[in-house]
Amino acid sequence: MSKKHPQFTSHMEAALAEARAAAARGEVPVGAVLVAPDGRVVARAGNRTRELSDPTAHAEVLVIREACAQAGSERLPGHVLYVTLEPCPFCAAVISAARIARLVYGAADPKSGGVAQGPRIFAQPQAHHVPEVLDGIAAREAEELLKGFFAAKRGGGAAPS
């Protein structure tokens, strides 16, 4: 865990724990934690696309939907989203729609990322809301989790838990 941003480490550690739990369920190991303006953790989740047969059940979407349902609102102003991997274009667009104030993420995703690469959703003139973005937080840990998971899949072994 990076020591450069100690204020982020506990939430990112919780997100990494969700990513590990996702791997143990055979899901792509990505985890997310959503923090309210008062500092309370309002939702935490790992990917569940396979379990739920739902291509939208990415960790980020699950925590945003849960927090919106709790709040009775489509929007979450002032909230901070921690996620272990760069959000895909789909998640980035939901983050913008939900008016998330700040996005803190771990590893870059050259294959499917939509924030710093690909369609760069927040840089589009269409983006109705652009969160503050902090990247590279606990990136090494997040990346190793993903690499281990896909190496085990290719090797036909069990997903690492």
Added chain:
Amino acid sequence: MSKKHPQFTSHMEAALAEARAAAARGEVPVGAVLVAPDGRVVARAGNRTRELSDPTAHAEVLVIREACAQAGSERLPGHVLYVTLEPCPFCAAVISAARIARLVYGAADPKSGGVAQGPRIFAQPQAHHVPEVLDGIAAREAEELLKGFFAAKRGGGAAPS
């Protein structure tokens, strides 16, 4: 309804009916219908973001999630999605993730569209799957519904039903 594509009219009419029902509920009037490879309509929905307090509850996402749950799969190969408005970047990314074979849509959406404008999700080198796209089907009807809805909102009147 356009006479140029008679084979699409009944499904697009059903999508327009969903859009009208959404307007009557105070939701942005967009409707979608999902058709299986055997021609069966497997899901139909209008927007429900307000009702469900869910920023992801766009018509396209609702029909894809429902059909995936029915199929017990994250993917819907061979399926055709009819939607009254150009999908946003978020919906376009979900359409790609779900491996929808063909997307038929009505009105263009210069403000929030993600197919023919903005991030042009399907044109990104990252797009893992690109559906066949047919646009402009029943575009006038879809556009008039949206214009009427937003004019009524601005005027403080009731949403048109």
